[in-house]
Amino acid sequence: MNADALRGHMDALLLSVLEHEPLHGYAIIEALRERSGGELDVPTGTVYPALRRLERAGLLAGEWASDGGRKRRTYRLTDAGRKALTGERSAWRSFTTAIGSVLDPLR
């Protein structure tokens, strides 16, 4: 998976994976890997800053929790985040349609 290809789609991925359950960063990375059949292996240096960015933007709400001695920051979708996810999904469809129409004009 080329790194540049992910640009601008990270937000959609993060929002989507948090749609049905709150998760912490590490678990998000695993969820992305599992859901994509191992295709998406996003480095921590990408995910943690992105989560903070989405939190600052009001799309996610983060909260510290403890599992034994381990500290986790668990994120859940806000209402704005849920709305944004809808937009991201529709943008994804437009995007794939547009690029696809150029790459595979016969279909």
Added chain:
Amino acid sequence: MNADALRGHMDALLLSVLEHEPLHGYAIIEALRERSGGELDVPTGTVYPALRRLERAGLLAGEWASDGGRKRRTYRLTDAGRKALTGERSAWRSFTTAIGSVLDPLR
């Protein structure tokens, strides 16, 4: 169309639009707009540098031509470019499958 979303897919678009006929930069922009139903409107400041980059990489071959007093630089796919296009198409499929599996897990 968000600008960042295009990142890493520009090469595929340019190679693809040149697959069946050589074109010059301006015509490429129009072809992208037409093929995508107006969705893709790529600025000149993106296309011209990208074409040079692909030329330097050996995927395109450019040649100056004249139509009356107008000068055009017409690009055609090289053999390496044709090979790269195949790779870009397959990468595009992996990419959409991976992202799609996260965004629309039900399908």
Added chain:
DNA sequence: TGTCTACATATAGACAGCCTACATATAGAC
């Protein structure tokens, strides 16, 4: 004649976000 639009190419510099590499720490297995 002058102006406007479409055609055509190009570059400089800004910007954003993803990456690598590194730092830190706990838990549990062995």
Added chain:
DNA sequence: GTCTATATGTAGGCTGTCTATATGTAGACA
């Protein structure tokens, strides 16, 4: 006591897209 998995985070680099600007021809139109 060492190793691996779990867990978060930052600094700095990279690179490709964008905006803005520059330059010039051709043709329409007044």
